[in-house]
Structures are given as structure tokens and as C-alpha cells.
Amino acid sequence: MSHPALIARVGRQLHPRDRTTLFHLAVHDEWHAESAGTTYVPAALRRLVHERAGGACEYCLAPEATALFGHEVDHVVAEKHGGSTSEDNLALACAACNLHKGSDIGSIDPVTGDLVPLFHPRRGRWTEAFQLDGANIVGRTASARATVRLLQINHPDRVAERALLVTARLLRPSG
Numbered sequence: 001m002s003h004p005a006l007i008a009r010v011g012r013q014l015h016p017r018d019r020t021t022l023f024h025l026a027v028h029d030e031w032h033a034e035s036a037g038t039t040y041v042p043a044a045l046r047r048l049v050h051e052r053a054g055g056a057c058e059y060c061l062a063p064e065a066t067a068l069f070g071h072e073v074d075h076v077v078a079e080k081h082g083g084s085t086s087e088d089n090l091a092l093a094c095a096a097c098n099l100h101k102g103s104d105i106g107s108i109d110p111v112t113g114d115l116v117p118l119f120h121p122r123r124g125r126w127t128e129a130f131q132l133d134g135a136n137i138v139g140r141t142a143s144a145r146a147t148v149r150l151l152q153i154n155h156p157d158r159v160a161e162r163a164l165l166v167t168a169r170l171l172r173p174s175g
């Protein structure tokens with residue numbers, strides 16, 4: 001069922017006041033998607049992305065269950081660079097990683113100074129690209145190092161949060 005059709009069906013069952021709220025939420029959602037220049041990701045595809053990632057950010061491993069803001073479906077290669085809204089170009093990203101990544105697809109490796117593509121969760125394995133060093137995430141490849149830097153994965157606040165997750169054994173490197 002399409003997004004507007006679902007909204008219409010749910011809306012008919014609601015009190016008029018709640019219907020207005022739902023309408024405003026729907027308008028905001030569409031507006032948000034358009035203003036970000038991204039195609040609306042259908043619910044089934046969003047579900048696939050969440051389940052495939054085990055509910056954890058595919059860049060910094062943060063579990064959605066303990067995140068303050070919901071994780072987001074990230075176009076690994078942004079649409080403005082020709083990336084498609086298909087499962088092989090989508091990844092689950094926490095709000096912080098997604099915010100810092102924006103529509104970027106490459107950055108500078110802090111070690112070599114080379115311009116390199118960012119880590120692509122569908123083309124590389126996290127455990128081969130990164131490793132956990134205490135609560136720090138260390139890039140093992142040029143792409144991974146550039147990704148850690150650009151996405152500010154080791155910002156002190158994020159490392160402090162991650163330390164709690166490591167202690168609670170809630171951080172699981174996989175894939």
C-alpha cells in the first residue's frame with residue numbers, strides 16, 4: 001500500500017482532531033524527504049534495512065534501542081551522486097553518523113592525505129574495515145579512517161556513550 005493510501009485508511013478510523021495531527025505529520029514527513037532531496041523509502045524497505053542491520057548503526061555500531069533519536073535509513077551513495085533507493089545502496093545509520101555524513105561519498109584519509117571513498121556497508125565488512133580499541137573505533141583501511149574522521153565517530157561525547165555500551169556488552173561488531 002502506498003504511503004498516502006495508508007494515511008487515508010488509518011485517518012478514516014480516527015477522531016477528527018487526531019486525523020488533523022496525522023495529516024500534519026504526513027505533510028511534514030513528505031516535506032522532510034523532499035527538502036533533503038531524498039526519495040521516500042517504502043516501509044517494507046525500511047524494515048529490511050533495520051532488520052538486516054540488527055538495529056545497530058552500520059558505521060559506529062550504536063544500538064537503536066539505547067539511542068536518544070531513532071536511527072535513519074542512509075543512502076550510502078547519496079541520490080545526488082546517482083545512488084538508488086534499493087537495498088544494496090541503503091544502510092542503517094544513527095542520527096549522529098547520518099548528520100555528519102550528509103550527502104558525502106568520500107573524504108580525506110587522515111594518515112595518507114589521499115581522497116578516498118567512504119566505507120560502504122554493502123561492499124565491505126565492518127570487522128575488516130574497523131576494530132574496537134576500548135571504546136574507540138579505529139579504521140584499518142584508508143576508507144574506514146576517512147569515515148571515522150568525517151562522521152566524528154570518536155568525538156569525546158560519543159566515545160563516552162560507547163564506553164557505557166561496551167561495559168554493558170551492548171556493542172556487537174558483526175558483518
Ligand SMILES: [Zn+2]
Pocket residue numbers: 057058059060061062093094095096097098
Ligand atoms: Zn552511528
